[in-house]
Structure formats: structure tokens, C-alpha cells
Amino acid sequence: MVVTLCVVFILSACVHSCDGNLRFASYYGDHMVLQKSPERAVLWGYGPEGAQVTVSLSGPIKQKPLVVTVTKGIWRVTLDPVEAGGPYIVIAAVQNGTAVLTDVLFGDVWLCGGQSNMYFKTSQELALAAKYPHVRPFMAALRLSETELIDLIQVELPWSVPTARRVAEFSAVCWLFGRYMYETLKYPIGLVESCWGGTPVEAWSSSRALQQCELDQTKDGPNNNSVLWNAMIHPLLNMTIKGAIWYQGEANTDYHQEKYNCSFPVMIDDWRMAFHQGSGGKTAHDFPFGFVQLSTYQKGSTDYGFPNIRWHQTADTGFVPNPRMKKTFMAVAMDLPDETSPYGSIHPRDKQDVAYRLTLGARAIAYNEKDVLFLGPFPKQILSTYKYVNITYDQTVSVTPSKDIFEICCSGTKAPCESKSPWVPVPIMQWGVTTVLLPNLCGGEAAALRYAWTNWPCDFKACPIYSRSRILPAPPFIIYAAKGNIWKSY
The missing domain is CATH 3.40.50.1110 (SGNH hydrolase)
Incomplete structure (x- = not known):
């Protein structure tokens, strides 16, 4: 009966400790990388109930060994912060055995x-x-x-x-x-x-x-x-x-x-x-x-x-x-x-x-590097008249002509301007350092504008709007007109 229960329980906490041996959890191993300072790495595993586990780190920087008691078959320690580098040897030891990880970075x-x-x-x-x-x-x-x-x-x-x-x-x-x-x-x-x-x-x-x-x-x-x-x-x-x-x-x-x-x-x-x-x-x-x-x-x-x-x-x-x-x-x-x-x-x-x-x-x-451009151009301001829609982007843009990647919705209210509404393709007429000018084909007030709103907006690296270096494409957007020609996304 005990053996049967142990086999069934292998999918949970007993996966490494049915025999009571000292072991690390499954995702620790030789050649692994542990999180460096300023964070602190956590080590845990399985062992004989009530045993005292001593965990030590051997390598470029020495740490004082940590001692913890196995409770409900599990032991766990949190290392002091360790700077990037290695290799280290991690040893978990009890009275009757050890578990060792080598080449740890x-x-x-x-x-x-x-x-x-x-x-x-x-x-x-x-x-x-x-x-x-x-x-x-x-x-x-x-x-x-x-x-x-x-x-x-x-x-x-x-x-x-x-x-x-x-x-x-x-x-x-x-x-x-x-x-x-x-x-x-x-x-x-x-x-x-x-x-x-x-x-x-x-x-x-x-x-x-x-x-x-x-x-x-x-x-x-x-x-x-x-x-x-x-x-x-x-x-x-x-x-x-x-x-x-x-x-x-x-x-x-x-x-x-x-x-x-x-x-x-x-x-x-x-x-x-x-x-x-x-x-x-x-x-x-x-x-x-x-x-x-x-x-x-x-x-x-x-x-x-x-x-x-x-x-x-x-x-x-x-x-x-x-x-x-x-x-x-x-x-x-x-x-x-x-x-x-x-x-x-x-x-x-x-x-x-x-x-x-x-x-x-x-x-x-993640690393707070300054002056790393990681966002493609996105509209900072959209102004519309009965003839034109003028888009000002939040950065310098590289533009190539397109007849249909921009689409305009001519409905007078927001509600009908959904994906299946009658959107009208509009060409890029002119562009500047940070601007793109489109014709307003509505014959009245435009209700919404969207960009690249298809499954397959452009061919390989051939979308019309990129960052100045052409590394980062402008992301798709859908933006609605509000009162006073002020536009916003929803």
C-alpha cells in the first residue's frame, strides 16, 4: 500500500523524496545559472524528515554554510547575494549523504x-x-x-x-x-x-x-x-x-x-x-x-x-x-x-x-539603459479637417508610400467603427520628419483611423512606417475622433 501511494504521488511533492534521500528539486542541476545579486537565489529540495541539511557554496566567493531542517520532506535555503560569475560547487549535506551541483554560474x-x-x-x-x-x-x-x-x-x-x-x-x-x-x-x-x-x-x-x-x-x-x-x-x-x-x-x-x-x-x-x-x-x-x-x-x-x-x-x-x-x-x-x-x-x-x-x-x-530606442513610432497627435488627417508621431519616422495600410472610418459615431465596419483605405499623401499626411475621404468629419489592421499588413520588412533607423516598425493602432478634433485610442 505504501509503495502504491508513493507511485501515485510522484506527480507532486514526493517526486524526488519517496525514498527519503537528499536531493535537489528537479530544475536544479550541474551547469545551471542561479540569479545573481542584488537578488538572492533560492535553493530547495527533498530529504529525510527532520534531518539537518547544511548547504554550502564553494567557488570564487565563499559563503557561510546555511543549516536548515527538513520539514514535510522539503528543505529550502536562500543564499546571500552573489555577484555574476563562477563556476561554483553547491553542496547540500546530511549526516548520511550529500547532493552536489557542479559548474554553477x-x-x-x-x-x-x-x-x-x-x-x-x-x-x-x-x-x-x-x-x-x-x-x-x-x-x-x-x-x-x-x-x-x-x-x-x-x-x-x-x-x-x-x-x-x-x-x-x-x-x-x-x-x-x-x-x-x-x-x-x-x-x-x-x-x-x-x-x-x-x-x-x-x-x-x-x-x-x-x-x-x-x-x-x-x-x-x-x-x-x-x-x-x-x-x-x-x-x-x-x-x-x-x-x-x-x-x-x-x-x-x-x-x-x-x-x-x-x-x-x-x-x-x-x-x-x-x-x-x-x-x-x-x-x-x-x-x-x-x-x-x-x-x-x-x-x-x-x-x-x-x-x-x-x-x-x-x-x-x-x-x-x-x-x-x-x-x-x-x-x-x-x-x-x-x-x-x-x-x-x-x-x-x-x-x-x-x-x-x-x-x-x-x-x-529591465536594465534601465538610457537612450536605447525600443518602441516604434506611435501617434502623439492627430488633427483632422474636412480635407486632411495629419498624424504627428512621437519620434522621427522613415516613411515609404502606401495606398491602403491606413484606413479611415466615416461613421459619425464610435459604435459602428468596429473591425467589420466600412473602413476606407487612404493613401499616404505627404510626410515630414515626424508627420504623415492623409486625405480625408469622408466628405465630412472622420470618426476613426486605423493602421495595419489586417492579418498580413505588409511584406517582409516593408511596412511604410518605421523608426528613423528602420529597425523598429510602427505598431498597429486604432484611434477614434472626439469633440474638437481631438483623437484618442480606446
Whole structure:
């Protein structure tokens, strides 16, 4: 009977301690990266009930050993802050045995989550992998649970020194982001991949988060509410992390689409709260969160799922950070289509530009670098007359002509100006250093203006509005006219 219970319980706290041996939790291992100072890394694992566990750190900097008692089969310690570097040896010891981690580095740990475009494997630049031995990948296995677990059910890729073979099994966006960040920071980067293709945001959200958005409808398998949060995120909460990046939203273009402006920001808030509490306050309560705005799908489609989700990803603001989504950053990807992708056009192969744009946001938001431009141009002011609509952007723009990427709604009220309303394409007439001039084709007052509001707004790196350097595309927007020719987004 005892053996049977132990086997059943392997999916929860007993996953590493049925035999009472001293062990680290599943996501600790040789070659791992622990969060550097000023944050403090958390170590935990399993051991004989009531045993005294001594945890010591051996390496460039010595720390006083920490002693803790195993309670309910679990021990846990919080290290003093350790500067970036290594390697270290971490030893947990009890009277009858030890557990050892070797080649441990201290740096910044980033969690990479989402669906298939984050899961998309690295296939390019693999020969460069070995040149970045201080960028260390780790990957959780695809598992689900109806209850919140304290440890991962299974590890797909243990902490590894990168090689072409190892990196080929890993997320391209996550790996490239870590590699680019290492080139800037020059200290170790730990990458924790936990994602699953084809899954909606609801699967990655706790039940308390979903309740805030009144989401209680469920689907099957890995799409079910909270099952991936339970099995692939909740077990990681004890880990101290620097931040997270996210690539997801495609699955919500036809599932609770109208709720995504609530469910996505609430998921971010909930993750932040949970990681902060789970790490004993060591992960920042407002840790930086970056995401990829959806790329493209089905050229020529008249469906508005993708533009609607792009807008909802920003809490219907058009840009981040914003008052609802503080300390977030976004990589616009709608100008990176891939019509001939062998994985389908929903999976564009250019992940280098995606990762680089995320890197710019991380440098500005997570690392407070000054003078790093990470946002594409966004309207600062719109003035309209019966003949023209004049857009003033918040930065210098690089403009190429377009006949139809801007559209105007001629209805006299806001309500009819929704996705399926009679929007009229308008060409770019003139442009200046920070301005774009459009004709008002309404024959009266314009009610709304939108930009790039299609599944496939432009060809590869060929949208009409970019930053001056043409690195950052202007994000899509929909803005409504109000009294006195003052325009605003809703």
C-alpha cells in the first residue's frame, strides 16, 4: 500500500523524496545559472524528515554554510547575494549523504513561455552555440495537471553548456534573446523554457487570475484552464528570476478573443505576484515582462483575429509600457511574414529580428539603459479637417508610400467603427520628419483611423512606417475622433 501511494504521488511533492534521500528539486542541476545579486537565489529540495541539511557554496566567493531542517520532506535555503560569475560547487549535506551541483554560474535567469512560436526550435546559427558557454538552456517537459504542483513532473532538457545539438532542441526566440543579452551584459544568462504549441493564455493562468476576467469555460487537454500553469509554471515559483519573455496569442484569435485585453495583463500581474511570493520576496514583485506582438497569418484573409489580438496584447493601448501594463516591453513582428515557411505561415522562420527587438526592450526596461530606442513610432497627435488627417508621431519616422495600410472610418459615431465596419483605405499623401499626411475621404468629419489592421499588413520588412533607423516598425493602432478634433485610442 505504501509503495502504491508513493507511485501515485510522484506527480507532486514526493517526486524526488519517496525514498527519503537528499536531493535537489528537479530544475536544479550541474551547469545551471542561479540569479545573481542584488537578488538572492533560492535553493530547495527533498530529504529525510527532520534531518539537518547544511548547504554550502564553494567557488570564487565563499559563503557561510546555511543549516536548515527538513520539514514535510522539503528543505529550502536562500543564499546571500552573489555577484555574476563562477563556476561554483553547491553542496547540500546530511549526516548520511550529500547532493552536489557542479559548474554553477550566477547571472540573470529569464523564463521563456508561450505557444508554438516560442517552442519553435533553433535551426540557424547553431555553429555559434559553443561560443556562448555562459548562456545556459533548460527546458521543462510538456506535462499538464489538474492541481498545482510544487515541482516539475519531468525535465525535457537539463541545464546544459550549449552545443549545436543541445541548442537545436531549444526555443529559437529564447536562445537568441539570451545570446544577444549576453553580448550586451557580458555575464551568465540562464534560460528556462516552459511553453507548449497551440495553447491559449487560459491554460497558463491560475484559477484566481481567470476569475478576474470571468473566464470559467474549459477546453480539452493542454488547452484546459490552468493545466499548464499547474504543471509547468507553478513548480518554478520558488526560483528567483530576473524576468520573463512570452510569445503567445495565436490560439486566442478564435477563443475568448474579446477577453484577451483582460486575461493577458492579468496573467502578467498574477505571475509577478506568485513568483515574488514563491521566492520569498527575492523575485521582484514587478519583474520585467517582454512579449512578441503577433506576426502574420493567411495572407489576404479578411478575418480580424490577429489585429484584434495584437491590440489586446497592449490592453487596447497600442504600445507598452502603459499605465495598465507597467514594466513591460514588446517586439512588433507584423513586418516579418514568411509565406513559404515549411511550418506554415503562422510560424515565420525569422526569429533573429524578433529576439533582437525583445533585447532592445529588455535593455531599456529591465536594465534601465538610457537612450536605447525600443518602441516604434506611435501617434502623439492627430488633427483632422474636412480635407486632411495629419498624424504627428512621437519620434522621427522613415516613411515609404502606401495606398491602403491606413484606413479611415466615416461613421459619425464610435459604435459602428468596429473591425467589420466600412473602413476606407487612404493613401499616404505627404510626410515630414515626424508627420504623415492623409486625405480625408469622408466628405465630412472622420470618426476613426486605423493602421495595419489586417492579418498580413505588409511584406517582409516593408511596412511604410518605421523608426528613423528602420529597425523598429510602427505598431498597429486604432484611434477614434472626439469633440474638437481631438483623437484618442480606446
